[in-house]
Amino acid sequence: MTKFEPRISIITLGVKNMKKARSFYEALGWKAGGPSNENVTFFQGRGIILGLYGHDTLAEDAGIETAPQPKFRGSSLAYNVASVSEVDEAFAHAIACGAKSVKQPEKVFWGGYSCYFSDPDGHLWEVAHNPFVKFSDDGHLIMGQE
Amino acid sequence: MTKFEPRISIITLGVKNMKKARSFYEALGWKAGGPSNENVTFFQGRGIILGLYGHDTLAEDAGIETAPQPKFRGSSLAYNVASVSEVDEAFAHAIACGAKSVKQPEKVFWGGYSCYFSDPDGHLWEVAHNPFVKFSDDGHLIMGQE
Numbered sequence: 001m002t003k004f005e006p007r008i009s010i011i012t013l014g015v016k017n018m019k020k021a022r023s024f025y026e027a028l029g030w031k032a033g034g035p036s037n038e039n040v041t042f043f044q045g046r047g048i049i050l051g052l053y054g055h056d057t058l059a060e061d062a063g064i065e066t067a068p069q070p071k072f073r074g075s076s077l078a079y080n081v082a083s084v085s086e087v088d089e090a091f092a093h094a095i096a097c098g099a100k101s102v103k104q105p106e107k108v109f110w111g112g113y114s115c116y117f118s119d120p121d122g123h124l125w126e127v128a129h130n131p132f133v134k135f136s137d138d139g140h141l142i143m144g145q146e
Numbered sequence: 147m148t149k150f151e152p153r154i155s156i157i158t159l160g161v162k163n164m165k166k167a168r169s170f171y172e173a174l175g176w177k178a179g180g181p182s183n184e185n186v187t188f189f190q191g192r193g194i195i196l197g198l199y200g201h202d203t204l205a206e207d208a209g210i211e212t213a214p215q216p217k218f219r220g221s222s223l224a225y226n227v228a229s230v231s232e233v234d235e236a237f238a239h240a241i242a243c244g245a246k247s248v249k250q251p252e253k254v255f256w257g258g259y260s261c262y263f264s265d266p267d268g269h270l271w272e273v274a275h276n277p278f279v280k281f282s283d284d285g286h287l288i289m290g291q292e
Contacts, residue, residue, distance in 0.1 A: 002232070002239060003174065003175030003239065004175035004225060004236060004240075005175060005192070005285055006175060006177065006190065006191040006196075007192045007193065007194070007284070007285050007286065008191065008196065008224070008225065009224045009225055009226035009274075009287045010223070010272075010287065011154065011222075011224075012221060012222045012224060013220070014221055028150045029149030029151060029152060030152045031152065034289045035278070035289065042289050043152060044152065044288070044289050045153050045154065046193060047153065047192060047286050048153070048193055048194050048286070049287050049289060050152075055220055058218075058220070059218040061262075062218070062272070063248065063249045064218040064248065065217065065218065067217065067218050068216070069216070069219065070213035070214070070215070070216070071211065071213065072204075072210040072212055072213050073219045073220060073221070074159070074204070074215050074267070074268070074269070075158060075160055075219070075221070076157075076158045076204060077154050077157055078154070078155045078158060078197075079150060079153070079155055080155035080156070086148070093149065093150070102210065103208055108207075116207075116208040116209070121220070122220075124208060126158075128155075138153070139151055140153065140155070141155045141156065141195050143180045
């Protein structure tokens with residue numbers, strides 16, 4: 001049996017208002033990619049594509065009934081940076097772009113510094129500085145194997 | 147203001163049973179990384195880390211009230227492969243590992259071939275073949291810019 005390679009091609013976030021969601025991520029720093037149109041947006045990232053798709057259309061694509069979303073949806077996306085001050089700056093930038101503050105930047109129990117915000121559709125992002133990890137040249141976290 | 151770089155460091159999935167969730171992703175093909183323990187698992191991927199954390203603990207970390215999850219949570223993770231037969235193989239492998247079938251592999255309206263499954267905690271994955279995209283040497287999708 002062929003195993004999965006350890007990679008994720010696309011993270012697709014369901015959105016209620018494509019124009020608003022796209023503008024938010026563009027302001028944040030992402031650039032829309034090739035086949036984007038009024039129904040779908042792809043942001044070419046380093047090692048991953050961030051996609052935006054209609055909330056109900058995404059549910060329909062998977063053949064699942066759509067549903068009202070609770071505030072906590074059981075997952076988060078993390079953007080790690082190299083210092084405490086970069087967490088503060090990234091948080092301030094996200095809020096300036098229209099993100100909703102979920103948790104102000106603060107020291108956390110595992111020895112790092114982090115905050116949470118949500119995008120216009122309620123998708124949860126953490127911005128974190130973890131002094132115990134390294135970055136690759138293109139900004140990816142390197143944790144190594146057990 | 148410093149913009150975000152187009153990268154995502156970690157995708158963290160909230161789980162109810164760490165041992166079960168970790169075993170599922172290990173069987174799928176991911177390898178646990180450095181600081182993993184009974185409360186958290188990190189899988190070192192190419193360009194992204196997949197994290198598993200307690201469902202309620204993740205909500206608490208963000209300072210949000212936890213909540214029962216609807217079947218559709220408003221987002222999906224996609225694993226793209228290079229052919230129709232690889233979609234079938236990956237789907238069969240996921241099901242053999244204990245994934246729940248959400249949508250059997252089938253031709254889709256945008257010209258590709260895809261299926262959906264959910265992990266033991268209900269997180270939604272798509273496996274897709276898109277004949278219109280290219281892969282980098284390390285298996286990432288390249289869509290280019292608009």
